[in-house]
Amino acid sequence: MAKSRKIPSIENGLYEAIGMLKDIGIEEAIQNHTGKKKSASFYRSCADPDQTHAINHEDSIAIDLECLKVGKTAPMLSSHEAIVTKFLLNNDKVGLNKSLSDVMNELNIIIGEFQTIVHTAQSPSSPGGIKLTSEEKIKVKKSITKLEQILLHFQIAVGEN
16 A cells, blocks of 8 residues: 655655666665665665655765656655745745745746747747757756746645645
């Protein structure tokens, strides 16, 4: 039976990574990036919300790097970002509390801005033509970062309701 994990949580991020890489991929990630030999069962226990084992930072990064290497997302990084964002959203002093409808509106605006930046950068009349210049790559990266941030807000707003 599947276990319920808090979203966002490190356990949930690790659970997603295990699903992406499988046991052999987890073991190879740790071996390749840290030089340690640990079994995948240890990391499965770290992903278990009922256990007290915790993954260390170096292993977390190794697993994310391996996920990126195979063309997937970095679930541990996403979990860390979501936990920090959740803290900020729940801290009244920071003033970032947003309703789901506010987040949806921001998401639509940011997606529109992202599309405009990418289409403009790929236009034949842009400075680099259809190839992105360094400046255009920076603009696209900043736009992706904004999109990632609002998606974290969205994930938290949905998870909280």
